[in-house]
Amino acid sequence: MVDVQRTFTVSADKEKVRTFLRDFANATRWDPGTQSCVQSTPGPVTLGTKWDNTSKIAGISTELVYELTRDDPEHIVLTGTNKTATSVDDIRFEAEGPDKTVVTYHAHVVFNGAAKLADPIVKLVFLRLADETEKQMTETLEAL
Template sequence: MVEVRRTFVVRKPIDIVVSYLRDFAHAQHWDPGTQKCVQSTPGPIGVGTEWHNESKLFGIGTELTYRMMEDQPNRVVFQGTNKTARSVDDLSFATSGPDSTEITYIADITFNGAAKLADPLAKLAFERVGNQVVPTMTEVLEAL
């Protein structure tokens, strides 16, 4: 299993931040690996909503189905799955001064079968991605 954790503050009120990030389709704007992400279940967003995600990291493309597992005012959790991996994106939010929000972003990636052999290299790779998520997500959120 690979875990990447980042905590940072954006200059945007918590309601705007949560409203934006609870729609996982927006991952294509803040996640460096996401090429395309589209809601695949009809209706309003809530627990059980699914998205089709196409990602490419370090030249390797993959597709996952993400599902919203938790939808709270201060936390949203998405789980992505395919044949080789399970990815959990856990985002927690707290007010941090006037018009600012502290975000804790945790990504847990578990590889299945032979893909487990990639864990040591994947840890290094996903740490690099985690370092890219913070400035990208900050820029996107502060531009809202």
């Protein structure tokens, strides 16, 4: 199991931050591991919207189907699944002034079956990746 969390402040309006992050197709812009992320359900982004995501971490590519499973004004959850893992991106937003937002990003990954054997190595990789994600997400959000 991987469990990493980062809390950081960005110079951007909370609603802009929320709108941008709840559309998981934008993950290619803020998640260093995401290679592609395409919305697979038609229409606007809403609870239940799904995306086909391809990520590459430590040289290994994986595909997950993500779904927007929580869509509150200050809290979104995107849940990705495939046969080897369930990945949950839990993101909270708190306004800290007119153009400042505190973002709490929590990534939780549970591996299934034989994939559990990679747990100790993957934890180390995700700790490093969490720092890169915070940096890239901050830069992207502040450019909105």
